[in-house]
Amino acid sequence: QVQLVESGGGSVQSGGSLRLPCAASGLTYYRYRCGWFRQAPGKEREGVAVINTIGSTNYADSVKGRFTISRDNAKNTLYLQMNSLKPEDTAMYYCAADNRLYGLQRMRRDDFAYWGQGTQVTVSS
Secondary structure (H helix, E strand, C coil), rough: CCCEEEEEEEEECCCCCCCEEEHHHHHHHHHHHEEEEEEECCCCCCCEEEEEECCCCCCCCCCCCEEEEEEECCCEEEEECCCCCHHHHHHEEEEECCCCCCCCCCCCCHHHEECCHHHHHHHHC
């Protein structure tokens, strides 16, 4: 049974940083296309970053240059490093994984079969 568990969320001031880990059981991250999504109240869930099986990455324009997606194969953990945080980054953040080999440009919710429960990130001005 696949289980993805996010942690690391919290409250931070504008300009601060957070790192979100997502530990996996039941699947091996380096064999899957993985992503981070976020959903703010009243808004659609949106793709933030994607990493494919060979480690190539893609980011939403709103986070390029500030966020970094990575994985630690030995720990089977996915990460999202978030720097220079802004109030508009406030949302519930979710990790996701899927074994279908879509291109990096695709960051649609439907592209991912496995999801974590989410971790809240709140950025104050």
